[in-house]
Every structure is written in structure tokens, then in C-alpha cells.
Amino acid sequence: MCRIAGIVDFNNSLGQELEPIIVKMRDSMAHGGPDGAGIFISNDRKVALGNRRLAILDTSPLGHQPMYNKDKSIWITFNGEIFNFKETRNELRQIGYSFNSESDTEVLLYGYEEWGIDKLLPKLHGMFAFAIYDSRTPDYKLLLVRDRLGVKPLYYYQDKERFIFASEVRGIMNSGLVQNKENREALVRFLRLGSIPHPLTTIEGIYSVPAGHYMLISNEKKQMKKYWEISDYFLDTYKRSSSYNTEEIIENSKRLFTESIRLRLVSDVPVGVFLSGGIDSSSIVALSSNLREQKITTVSINFQEPSFSEAKYQRIVANRYNTDHNEVLLTSKDFLDELPKIFSSMDQPTVDGINTYFVSKIAKKLGLKVVLSGIGGDEVFLGYKHFKQAYFINSFLQFYSKVSEKYRKKLTKLFVQFGNSIGVAGKDKFEYLANPSSDNAYLLYRGLFTPLQIQKILGITELEFKAYEPAFEFLEWREDSLFKSLTHYFNYMDFYHYLNDQILKDTDFMSMAHGVEIRVPFLDHKLVEYVASIDPSLRLKGGRNKFLLSKIADTLPKEVLYRKKMGFVFPFANWLRKEWAEADMQHIEKNACDKKFLSELWNGFKQGNVHWSRIWALSVYSNFTNN
Amino acid sequence: MRILVLLTDLFDKFGGIQTFNRCIVNALSSLAEKNNWQVYVFVLNDKGNSSLIPKYIKSKNIVYKGFKGNKILYTLTNIFFSMKSNIVFLGHINFAPLVPFFLSNKNKRYLVIHGIDVWKKLSNLQIEGISEIDKIISVSNFTKEQMLKFNNILNTKFTILNNCLDPIFQDKNQKLYSKKELNLPNNPIILSVSRLDDADKYKKIDLVIKSMPFILKEIPNATYVIVGDGNDRPRLEQITKNISVNNNVIFTGEVPHDLLSSYYNACDVFVLPSLKEGFGIVFLEAMYYAKPCVGAKAGGIPEVIEDGVTGFLWDTGYVYSLADIIIRLLKNDDLKQSLGLAGKERLNKMFAFELFQKELENILCQ
Incomplete structure (x- = not known):
């Protein structure tokens, strides 16, 4: 796991500046690669690659990057892990390739040399973002590849003169070649969603390479190609509807999940597991313990606030599987002391990721460089409440869409007022009901501020706000017919947006802030493909969230297996409410136009009627707009 | 030969489907003259008074009627006319459920598919109708593939008739x-x-x-x-x-x-x-x-x-x-x-x- 960067200088306009610029870009991301650094400049000085290394596999200098092939015609800079690299290496050895190192980078390099990118990608099992420079053609050729589910980040900028890429937006900004122009469209969407929907970023002209895509940049061609798409596997739910066998599904899912964990335990440095006490992380511990002879190291965070502490469950699991268990108590003081660092670790704005920041910090202290996490469990095995509620929402919307628009608007207003009067949290989001659609149903759950609230915060008119619609920047065709139900659609959107734009993005930069690699066994593509092809109604059998997972991890103690879902949440609300001074609010207010709305929000939060994420989001927003 | 053509819209709206339909009617106008066919063009949503009519329908062998959205009258008329037609030409997937109600099964049935309406799992009524269709005419290979992706239909049932430039152009x-x-x-x-x-x-x-x-x-x-x-x-x-x-x-x-x-x-x-x-x-x-x-x-x-x-x-x-x-x-x-x-x-x-x-x-x- 590393940080990568690169430049293609189409017309050699940078001259001698190319080298110091790539070094500067690379080193601005040193936190994610403390173990080594390297650069490569092509002979024609059109291409520069940079790498900061976090050594996990083959920690010797032989794993140095950028790495080159025998005749130095192909160079690679790579961030991530290929978990099945030994298998692929054996295949290449049989063809006649010899290897200098024990690293997966070298396997990628020769795999590309032998098969080319289209045949190599289906063989890869892992999380990755890499760039390959290929000089075997008369002209330069650069490939930029991102993993299937978007675990590893990759951003690019392009203009007439050059193409620039990096693992972080600030990596690109540190080239000094991109104008620091705030992307208002992206920031408004952050207020709307709590993270910026891809491919947008906070800076105009910088975009993310979408998950499951690769780019080809050459003098002749500039292309982007999709090589993997989760909804392709949704199609099977139509074809297999009559041939489901629950026992077989449980067995296959268990086999794939176990294999995923086995692959992710491979490392040349110490590996641990984050144990929150919920079913996701507990099931990883349960299955890991069968795969290893030595004890598994588990890491848990606890709080003084009893309603947030999951220590009881963590200890049950740690005892049951005899782990080397580590508990750390986190206080509001720790949180407030770390706030500046949390903000500075945030490459892109998010309302999440603080928990990852702390667990990674603790893992680092414990000497762990690799940690397995339960991220993705809720998306793969349908753990969120909206998956269950989708059925009712859908029935309601079917009926509600038949009401004439005029009456629907009036009724919706009444809903909001009624919600207000009985103190329903998030009642403002009922506003989305006025225009019933799948996207608006999704925003009922995943939306942060509503369009009306954003108009107040920014002091813009309804028409001005319209320019920032729709909430998601769909730049590809979404095959709506693939979704059998609203649950199915929610499932797709949680992969497309929530995991991709929020959870995985902030997990990456928050863990990299401490030089810790987080591996996500629930997001193994073989497991995801298999489970995605199963009808959601089966994954929610008996109306139970994570029905399948509870069967897979059936060795877990009953207290853990049947406990109420809590999510991995911190007592932020208590901390913010108690410790944040009015001064912090003033900082936020600088950016807001409707002071009355802001003070209502702040008072509502203090009284416990407004979720902490709203206040936190405004703080993050201010931080990004003031920079 | 008598041909019955069922269309959703023809002259009152402009879009991909309407352009295709106008090309069909224009082509049939010439073919009817040449082959001495009698063609009935029944359009569900047209008002039937467009100024474009003479530009596209030049043969007296074509009978054109707009039904102003009256679905009941439209359905009954078509069931009646289908009895005496050698060919029934359905211009939209939504007409497929009508086919099982045709009183004669001697005529040949053609169905045109355009796009988004068939890129999904079709309803049982539509599938039932398709089973009695002789040929599905797809405006592109892509549309055909999409329909096949979600539905079990014989590949051999399809033929491609690409859209063409509206002759008025x-x-x-x-x-x-x-x-x-x-x-x-x-x-x-x-x-x-x-x-x-x-x-x-x-x-x-x-x-x-x-x-x-x-x-x-x-x-x-x-x-x-x-x-x-x-x-x-x-x-x-x-x-x-x-x-x-x-x-x-x-x-x-x-x-x-x-x-x-x-x-x-x-x-x-x-x-x-x-x-x-x-x-x-x-x-x-x-x-x-x-x-x-x-x-x-x-x-x-x-x-x-x-x-x-x-x-x-x-x-x-x-x-x-x-x-x-x-x-x-x-x-x-x-x-x-x-x-x-x-x-x-x-x-x-x-x-x-x-x-x-x-x-x-x-x-x-x-």
C-alpha cells in the first residue's frame, strides 16, 4: 500500500521542472508511504511517475517503486495489494518469467507484459490503483487502473498541456500546475449527501477515476474503459429465481468469505482485526481464528459513555476465539485534541471517517501495519434498516405518486409540519416525498441537508439551487431495469455512492494518515459478485437484516449474533454538544447566509433534535471553503 | 393484401418513435401503390388533422385515422379490423397484449421495438402477446440484445430494421x-x-x-x-x-x-x-x-x-x-x-x- 503520482507532459513544456514537481507531489503524500520513495522520468521526458511506499509484502529494497521490467521498457507505480499474487506469479513462472522480489508489484508488471491489461485484470484479486508506463510502442502509453469496488483512490486532472494523477487530490494540487478553483457544484453536493459524489472533487478540473475503470493516455488516444460493474451480477437474480437453494447459498457464501479472509491475512508485517463487537467484525474474527495457528490480534475502542460502549460484546468474542485483545478508551478530550489532525487528514470532505482515524491511530501504536475491517458487511449482506423498509416506502410511493402534484405538495408540507410537532428526527427530509422517485427515496435515508435547507445555508434561490441538481452526477448509463425492487436499487446505490464516495474514500485517507493499511474482506469481488446475484428478498429472509451472514458466522455466541444493530458509532453528539464553544459555530456562520436557520440548527442540536452530522458537516464545509 | 398498422403517435409529436413511424407510413404509401396493398393506419394518440398528412400519405390505398387517445374505441376497432387483415403491424410493445384477443389467427403479426420500453423484464401480458407474434422488428441490434437479456425470446424471431432519415429532410x-x-x-x-x-x-x-x-x-x-x-x-x-x-x-x-x-x-x-x-x-x-x-x-x-x-x-x-x-x-x-x-x-x-x-x-x- 502506497501513494502514487504521475504527470504526462504532452509537449515537454515543463522541461527541467518535471523532476522537482513529481518529487513535490509524491512527498506531499508521505504520510501514506513512510517506508520509501522513488521517481521515474521517461527518456523523452514526457512521463514522470512517483511513489511513496508503505512496505507490506517484501519489505526489502527489492520491492522499491516505481518498478521496471527486465529491459526497462515498462514501469509501474502501484498502490494496494494483489492478494492472489502468488498464484499469478506461478502462472507467469510457467511461461518463463523469473522474479527478483517477493512483491506483488513485480507480478503486476510481468502480468501486464505478458497478457496486456484486458487479460490481466480478470486475474487480479485485490484492492489497487496503479499506473503503468509502456514504452514498447513508438509513442508513450500510460495506463491508469482502479480496482473494481473503489477501495483505493485515484484522481486525475487534464488540460491541453498535461495529464496529472495522484492518490490524493492534494497530491495533484501540490504539483502547482492546477489552479485552485473551488468546485462549488461538488461542495453543494457535499452538503446534500455528506460526501462528494464521484467523479467530482472539491477542485474544478480534478476528477476521480471511477471504480472498475481504467484510463489509457497516449499521444494518439485518450480513453476510459469500464471493466467491472456490480449491476451486471444483478441480472442473475432474474435468471436464477427458481433455482435458489438456501443451504447451497450459505455454503457458497461461507466458502467465498473464508477464502477472502484467508487471502487478506497474507502479509510480511503484523496483521490485526478491528473488533467493534458487531456481527461484521466479529464474523471476521470468528473465521480468521480457524485460519491461523497463532493468536489473532484484535483492536477495540471503548468509551466512558455506557450507551456507546460495546466492550461487553467485544470481550465475549475475544474470549470465545482466544484473541490477543487490545482495548483502548477514547475520551472527548482525545477527540478534541486530535481535531486539527483529523481535518488535515481529510483529503476530501466527509461526515464520516473519524472512527477510522482513531482505530488506525491505535493500531499503529500497537505496532500493526495491516488491519482487517468489517467495512462492506452492511452493503453486501443488507445490514441497513432502509433495505427492510424499502418495501413499505415503495408501496407508499406507488400510492403517493398517483396523488396529483398540487395535493402531493400540500400533503408533503403537512407531513413536515406533523413531523416537526412530534419531534421526528430528519422530518425535513419528508420534502423528498413531493417528487416520488427511487432517487428521492434513497435521499430520504442518505441525504444530509435537504434542497430547502441548502438554499437557506447558501442564501440561494430555488432556481439557483437547481443548477446543482441532480444529487448524483450520473455519467454512465444506469440500467434501472436491473433492479427488481427498491431494496435492490438501494443496494446498488449504497455500492455506487455510499461505499464508493464516502466509506471507502475516508477509510483510505484516515488510515493512511497513520500509515496503516485497512483490508476489507467483505469487499472481495468474488464474494460480492456471488451475493449480488442472489435475490435481495433471500438475503433478507424472514425480514432479518444480514440473514445470510448470521448463518455464515453461526459459531458466534448468540449474544453477538442476535444483538441489536448499533453500527460503529462514537459519542460525537455528546462530545460536540458538551465541548464545542459558540466560537466554533461562528466559524461556521461565516459561510452561511441565513443566520436564523443556523441558530435554529445549533439550538436544535443542543436540545438533541438535530443529528450531530449536520453540525459536523457545516464545520467540514467551512474548513474546505476557507482553505 | 390488407395491412393493419397500429401506431401510438404519428404526426402530432416529434421524437424518435414518431420519426420511425412516419418513415413506415411514407414507405407503405409507396409500397401500397406499387403492390396494390390496402393499408389501414390507426394511430392511438393522433388527432388526425395534422398538416403533415399529405406530405407523408400520398396513396389513396392508405386509410389513416387518429383516435385522440380513446383506448376502448381503438382496441375494439383493431380487433375488428384484424379479422380481415393479412398482416398486422404493431408499432409499439404496449400493443402486444392485444394480440391474443385477435379473432383470427391466420394473419401475420409484426411488432416493432424501439428502446427503453423493452430493455427490461416484460410483463406477462406482453410476453403472452409476443408468443403470437411472427417477427419482432428491432430498430437496432442493441435494443434486440437488451430485450433478450431480460426475457426468454427466440433469437430467430428478430429482424433488424434500422431507423432511417425522415424523407422530409x-x-x-x-x-x-x-x-x-x-x-x-x-x-x-x-x-x-x-x-x-x-x-x-x-x-x-x-x-x-x-x-x-x-x-x-x-x-x-x-x-x-x-x-x-x-x-x-x-x-x-x-x-x-x-x-x-x-x-x-x-x-x-x-x-x-x-x-x-x-x-x-x-x-x-x-x-x-x-x-x-x-x-x-x-x-x-x-x-x-x-x-x-x-x-x-x-x-x-x-x-x-x-x-x-x-x-x-x-x-x-x-x-x-x-x-x-x-x-x-x-x-x-x-x-x-x-x-x-x-x-x-x-x-x-x-x-x-x-x-x-x-x-x-x-x-x-x-
Whole structure:
């Protein structure tokens, strides 16, 4: 796991500046690669690659990057892990390739040399973002590849003169070649969603390479190609509807999940597991313990606030599987002391990721460089409440869409007022009901501020706000017919947006802030493909969230297996409410136009009627707009 | 031979399906004369009084009737007429459920499929109807593949009849107005022709607008002309203001049919990066005026635009490249011209009305 960067200088306009610029870009991301650094400049000085290394596999200098092939015609800079690299290496050895190192980078390099990118990608099992420079053609050729589910980040900028890429937006900004122009469209969407929907970023002209895509940049061609798409596997739910066998599904899912964990335990440095006490992380511990002879190291965070502490469950699991268990108590003081660092670790704005920041910090202290996490469990095995509620929402919307628009608007207003009067949290989001659609149903759950609230915060008119619609920047065709139900659609959107734009993005930069690699066994593509092809109604059998997972991890103690879902949440609300001074609010207010709305929000939060994420989001927003 | 043709819309609306239907009726008008066919064209939503009728229906062998949306009368009339028809030609998937109600099963049944309406699991009633259809006529290979993806239908049941250029476009007497007469600046013109409704956001007119700042850096006087109207227009206009390109973007609103040709003729590049087209007839119209086309590598568009030969296909998801393609075209007159001419040649070779008519005759006479 590393940080990568690169430049293609189409017309050699940078001259001698190319080298110091790539070094500067690379080193601005040193936190994610403390173990080594390297650069490569092509002979024609059109291409520069940079790498900061976090050594996990083959920690010797032989794993140095950028790495080159025998005749130095192909160079690679790579961030991530290929978990099945030994298998692929054996295949290449049989063809006649010899290897200098024990690293997966070298396997990628020769795999590309032998098969080319289209045949190599289906063989890869892992999380990755890499760039390959290929000089075997008369002209330069650069490939930029991102993993299937978007675990590893990759951003690019392009203009007439050059193409620039990096693992972080600030990596690109540190080239000094991109104008620091705030992307208002992206920031408004952050207020709307709590993270910026891809491919947008906070800076105009910088975009993310979408998950499951690769780019080809050459003098002749500039292309982007999709090589993997989760909804392709949704199609099977139509074809297999009559041939489901629950026992077989449980067995296959268990086999794939176990294999995923086995692959992710491979490392040349110490590996641990984050144990929150919920079913996701507990099931990883349960299955890991069968795969290893030595004890598994588990890491848990606890709080003084009893309603947030999951220590009881963590200890049950740690005892049951005899782990080397580590508990750390986190206080509001720790949180407030770390706030500046949390903000500075945030490459892109998010309302999440603080928990990852702390667990990674603790893992680092414990000497762990690799940690397995339960991220993705809720998306793969349908753990969120909206998956269950989708059925009712859908029935309601079917009926509600038949009401004439005029009456629907009036009724919706009444809903909001009624919600207000009985103190329903998030009642403002009922506003989305006025225009019933799948996207608006999704925003009922995943939306942060509503369009009306954003108009107040920014002091813009309804028409001005319209320019920032729709909430998601769909730049590809979404095959709506693939979704059998609203649950199915929610499932797709949680992969497309929530995991991709929020959870995985902030997990990456928050863990990299401490030089810790987080591996996500629930997001193994073989497991995801298999489970995605199963009808959601089966994954929610008996109306139970994570029905399948509870069967897979059936060795877990009953207290853990049947406990109420809590999510991995911190007592932020208590901390913010108690410790944040009015001064912090003033900082936020600088950016807001409707002071009355802001003070209502702040008072509502203090009284416990407004979720902490709203206040936190405004703080993050201010931080990004003031920079 | 007696042919019964069931269509949803013909003369009162403009869009891909309506253009296809007009081509069908125009072709049948000639074929009916030639083969002495008696053709009944029953259109569900038409009012039946359009001024376009004589332009398309020139044979007395064609009986045309608009049903003004009266579904009950429409259904009963068709059930009755189907008894005495040798061929029943259904212009939309929504008519498929009528087929099991036909009182005679001696006639041959054809069903036309266009796009989005069949790119999904069809209802049991539709599937039931399809089982009694002899041939499914798809406007593109893509639409056929999409229908097969979700439904178990015999591959051999399909035949492809590509959309073609509306013959009205080839009217040699059509007056072409200059940029000045159209009130357009004498600048390089990027053109889109599209409905601008909420439901049409997938056509990605907003993306072209957002590409304008990149384009203007290279070609400061480039002008983007958007022909069409709809309830999404205020949003699009607001975007042009937000990113300060409103001086270089012109919304013409809806343009009368006889003026449309002039807009195509006046443009330098035709762009529509739509993500969900079954075919994309507007590209054929641009090709007729030898204009290079830019579309998305999605849906049925790659069957219309030959990448690098008659225009360029934009890789969906790759934001900057749309601007890059447009800049490349606007800066290179030779490239623009050669792609445009190749487009016209492709149109004549593959999507000309005469070919469409011949192909339709082959299908109906099989």
C-alpha cells in the first residue's frame, strides 16, 4: 500500500521542472508511504511517475517503486495489494518469467507484459490503483487502473498541456500546475449527501477515476474503459429465481468469505482485526481464528459513555476465539485534541471517517501495519434498516405518486409540519416525498441537508439551487431495469455512492494518515459478485437484516449474533454538544447566509433534535471553503 | 393484401418513435401503390388533422385515422379490423397484449421495438402477446440484445430494421437560412437537438454546457446552440450562468420543422452525449448535412456513429474527454470535413430512406 503520482507532459513544456514537481507531489503524500520513495522520468521526458511506499509484502529494497521490467521498457507505480499474487506469479513462472522480489508489484508488471491489461485484470484479486508506463510502442502509453469496488483512490486532472494523477487530490494540487478553483457544484453536493459524489472533487478540473475503470493516455488516444460493474451480477437474480437453494447459498457464501479472509491475512508485517463487537467484525474474527495457528490480534475502542460502549460484546468474542485483545478508551478530550489532525487528514470532505482515524491511530501504536475491517458487511449482506423498509416506502410511493402534484405538495408540507410537532428526527427530509422517485427515496435515508435547507445555508434561490441538481452526477448509463425492487436499487446505490464516495474514500485517507493499511474482506469481488446475484428478498429472509451472514458466522455466541444493530458509532453528539464553544459555530456562520436557520440548527442540536452530522458537516464545509 | 398498422403517435409529436413511424407510413404509401396493398393506419394518440398528412400519405390505398387517445374505441376497432387483415403491424410493445384477443389467427403479426420500453423484464401480458407474434422488428441490434437479456425470446424471431432519415429532410426545395438569418453569431457552432424535459436528463446536455469553459479556453468564440425545449431548460440556463458561459450558449427553444435543417446546416459539430438511446435519429439528420457527430459510447449510438470515421464516441465517465473531442474537431477543418463527408456516405449506404423502404418490403413479403 502506497501513494502514487504521475504527470504526462504532452509537449515537454515543463522541461527541467518535471523532476522537482513529481518529487513535490509524491512527498506531499508521505504520510501514506513512510517506508520509501522513488521517481521515474521517461527518456523523452514526457512521463514522470512517483511513489511513496508503505512496505507490506517484501519489505526489502527489492520491492522499491516505481518498478521496471527486465529491459526497462515498462514501469509501474502501484498502490494496494494483489492478494492472489502468488498464484499469478506461478502462472507467469510457467511461461518463463523469473522474479527478483517477493512483491506483488513485480507480478503486476510481468502480468501486464505478458497478457496486456484486458487479460490481466480478470486475474487480479485485490484492492489497487496503479499506473503503468509502456514504452514498447513508438509513442508513450500510460495506463491508469482502479480496482473494481473503489477501495483505493485515484484522481486525475487534464488540460491541453498535461495529464496529472495522484492518490490524493492534494497530491495533484501540490504539483502547482492546477489552479485552485473551488468546485462549488461538488461542495453543494457535499452538503446534500455528506460526501462528494464521484467523479467530482472539491477542485474544478480534478476528477476521480471511477471504480472498475481504467484510463489509457497516449499521444494518439485518450480513453476510459469500464471493466467491472456490480449491476451486471444483478441480472442473475432474474435468471436464477427458481433455482435458489438456501443451504447451497450459505455454503457458497461461507466458502467465498473464508477464502477472502484467508487471502487478506497474507502479509510480511503484523496483521490485526478491528473488533467493534458487531456481527461484521466479529464474523471476521470468528473465521480468521480457524485460519491461523497463532493468536489473532484484535483492536477495540471503548468509551466512558455506557450507551456507546460495546466492550461487553467485544470481550465475549475475544474470549470465545482466544484473541490477543487490545482495548483502548477514547475520551472527548482525545477527540478534541486530535481535531486539527483529523481535518488535515481529510483529503476530501466527509461526515464520516473519524472512527477510522482513531482505530488506525491505535493500531499503529500497537505496532500493526495491516488491519482487517468489517467495512462492506452492511452493503453486501443488507445490514441497513432502509433495505427492510424499502418495501413499505415503495408501496407508499406507488400510492403517493398517483396523488396529483398540487395535493402531493400540500400533503408533503403537512407531513413536515406533523413531523416537526412530534419531534421526528430528519422530518425535513419528508420534502423528498413531493417528487416520488427511487432517487428521492434513497435521499430520504442518505441525504444530509435537504434542497430547502441548502438554499437557506447558501442564501440561494430555488432556481439557483437547481443548477446543482441532480444529487448524483450520473455519467454512465444506469440500467434501472436491473433492479427488481427498491431494496435492490438501494443496494446498488449504497455500492455506487455510499461505499464508493464516502466509506471507502475516508477509510483510505484516515488510515493512511497513520500509515496503516485497512483490508476489507467483505469487499472481495468474488464474494460480492456471488451475493449480488442472489435475490435481495433471500438475503433478507424472514425480514432479518444480514440473514445470510448470521448463518455464515453461526459459531458466534448468540449474544453477538442476535444483538441489536448499533453500527460503529462514537459519542460525537455528546462530545460536540458538551465541548464545542459558540466560537466554533461562528466559524461556521461565516459561510452561511441565513443566520436564523443556523441558530435554529445549533439550538436544535443542543436540545438533541438535530443529528450531530449536520453540525459536523457545516464545520467540514467551512474548513474546505476557507482553505 | 390488407395491412393493419397500429401506431401510438404519428404526426402530432416529434421524437424518435414518431420519426420511425412516419418513415413506415411514407414507405407503405409507396409500397401500397406499387403492390396494390390496402393499408389501414390507426394511430392511438393522433388527432388526425395534422398538416403533415399529405406530405407523408400520398396513396389513396392508405386509410389513416387518429383516435385522440380513446383506448376502448381503438382496441375494439383493431380487433375488428384484424379479422380481415393479412398482416398486422404493431408499432409499439404496449400493443402486444392485444394480440391474443385477435379473432383470427391466420394473419401475420409484426411488432416493432424501439428502446427503453423493452430493455427490461416484460410483463406477462406482453410476453403472452409476443408468443403470437411472427417477427419482432428491432430498430437496432442493441435494443434486440437488451430485450433478450431480460426475457426468454427466440433469437430467430428478430429482424433488424434500422431507423432511417425522415424523407422530409431530403426535400430539395427546402430553403436553408444563413447563420445571420437564424440570428446566430458567425462563430464555430456546436449543436444539440433534443427535448429538454426532466425525464431527458440522461441526454447530458448539462455535460456539454459544463465542457464549455474548457472549450472556450481554446476557442474563445465557440457557441453552443441548443435546439429544443422542456421543463429542464431553466436548470440548464442556470448552469450556464453559474459557470459564466451564458454568453456562449444559445437556447433557441422549439424550432419549426422547416427551420431545423438550417440549424444542422449552420453547425460545425453535432453533439449529443446521451446515455440511453436505442438508436439516435438526430445523428442521421446531422449526417445528412455532412456534419461530424459526437455521441456517447452507450446504447445503440455505436451502431450509428463509426468512431473516428464519421465522428467520435465519448467514453462515458471521462469528463474532460468530451471537451477534448469537441476542441479537436473545431480546430481541424480537414478532420471536420472528412468525418462529415464519411458520415453522409454512411447515411446513404446504411440509413437512407430508399433502403429502409426496400427492407420493409422484404420483411412484409417474406
